[in-house]
Amino acid sequence: MAAKSERRILITGSSGFIGSTCIRALAARNDYLLACPSPSQMDVSEKESVAQSVTKYQPDTIINFAAHRNANTAELQRGDKNGSAWLANVVGAKNLTEACSTYEIYLLHISSDMVFSGKEGKKGPYSESDIPENDPNDLSWYGWTKRQAEQAVISNKNACVVRIGNVTKPIYDPRLDYIGKIQWLYDTGNSYPLFCDQNITLTYIPELVDSLIQLIDARMSGIYHVASDDVTTPVELAEYLMSNVRPDRNKVKKASIDEYLNTHPNRYPKDGGLMSQDTQKRLGKKFRSWQRVVDCFVKYAT
Numbered sequence: 001m002a003a004k005s006e007r008r009i010l011i012t013g014s015s016g017f018i019g020s021t022c023i024r025a026l027a028a029r030n031d032y033l034l035a036c037p038s039p040s041q042m043d044v045s046e047k048e049s050v051a052q053s054v055t056k057y058q059p060d061t062i063i064n065f066a067a068h069r070n071a072n073t074a075e076l077q078r079g080d081k082n083g084s085a086w087l088a089n090v091v092g093a094k095n096l097t098e099a100c101s102t103y104e105i106y107l108l109h110i111s112s113d114m115v116f117s118g119k120e121g122k123k124g125p126y127s128e129s130d131i132p133e134n135d136p137n138d139l140s141w142y143g144w145t146k147r148q149a150e151q152a153v154i155s156n157k158n159a160c161v162v163r164i165g166n167v168t169k170p171i172y173d174p175r176l177d178y179i180g181k182i183q184w185l186y187d188t189g190n191s192y193p194l195f196c197d198q199n200i201t202l203t204y205i206p207e208l209v210d211s212l213i214q215l216i217d218a219r220m221s222g223i224y225h226v227a228s229d230d231v232t233t234p235v236e237l238a239e240y241l242m243s244n245v246r247p248d249r250n251k252v253k254k255a256s257i258d259e260y261l262n263t264h265p266n267r268y269p270k271d272g273g274l275m276s277q278d279t280q281k282r283l284g285k286k287f288r289s290w291q292r293v294v295d296c297f298v299k300y301a302t
């Protein structure tokens with residue numbers, strides 16, 4: 001294996017919410033040579049484009065952040081294997097897996113808690129060894145494409161899948177940040193009711209970056225969960241957040257996910273969330289509780 005400073009990492013999805021943040025953190029460590037082609041330079045859904053980038057950058061590791069991540073627009077493509085969700089998420093993961101197998105490149109693929117249904121009889125939170133949902137009718141289309149991608153990646157012994165969900169970082173970015181968005185909607189007078197009966201976990205980006213580095217350095221294979229050490233609900237989280245940043249707890253509006261799922265079936269897992277105890281043990285880490293993640297958001301991002 002090359003010395004750490006000579007290790008070449010090719011990163012897809014580098015302009016995205018998570019990819020861009022992870023790249024800044026990886027670059028700050030000065031330990032790796034990073035190649036971050038744009039989708040027009042490397043379209044993961046095009047086999048030839050993947051092959052050209054692998055030849056050009058000669059990576060020993062690929063981190064795949066590339067995805068069609070918007071679950072609402074993905075749902076409009078249900079069943080369409082020519083749609084961008086299937087192409088970016090499934091075909092992309094297959095192309096990367098194939099290239100990595102051929103050139104003995106270590107592949108780290110980012111996946112989602114949405115590969116689980118959270119339904120009655122199959123409730124989360126889910127451990128790393130739980131089998132993801134096998135019925136596409138019990139998942140969102142986005143979740144199903146991520147599920148199919150995982151199957152492709154994990155067939156390669158020199159690869160790992162890292163599942164995350166409800167991502168937040170210590171920089172205020174209200175667009176996609178799970179916690180930041182709640183505060184932003186509240187501050188702009190646009191807050192809508194949050195679910196009081198949905199179980200979720202949080203992924204804190206600094207913990208994700210540290211885990212990725214460890215996985216890459218040791219080239220660990222298998223499935224990993226980077227998630228808060230315990231479960232919460234959107235309402236519980238928002239009330240805790242607001243009691244810290246805007247001490248007016250009554251402002252958090254409540255709704256039931258059951259009613260929402262009547263009109264948007266399978267869009268989100270009701271009893272979802274990821275258990276990360278096995279990952280913490282294997283990496284020798286202790287991930288924060290959801291409250292400590294909110295505390296970090298409040299301390300650094302507000």
Ligand SMILES: NC(=O)c1ccc[n+]([C@@H]2O[C@H](COP(=O)([O-])OP(=O)(O)OC[C@H]3O[C@@H](n4cnc5c(N)ncnc54)[C@H](OP(=O)(O)O)[C@@H]3O)[C@@H](O)[C@H]2O)c1
Nearest residue numbers: 013015016017018039043044066067069088112164165167
């Ligand atoms: N954000 C979350 O809360 C969350 C939760 C669970 C899992 N994840 C997973 O985390 C990963 C990163 O998500 P994110 O939130 O950073 O998503 P994002 O902000 O939407 O970024 C996705 C990236 O993928 C690129 N991309 C899309 N199609 C591509 C293609 N065919 N070839 C190459 N690049 C392509 C996008 O480029 P353009 O912008 O130019 O299209 C963008 O840079 C994804 O695997 C997602 O499923 C995210």
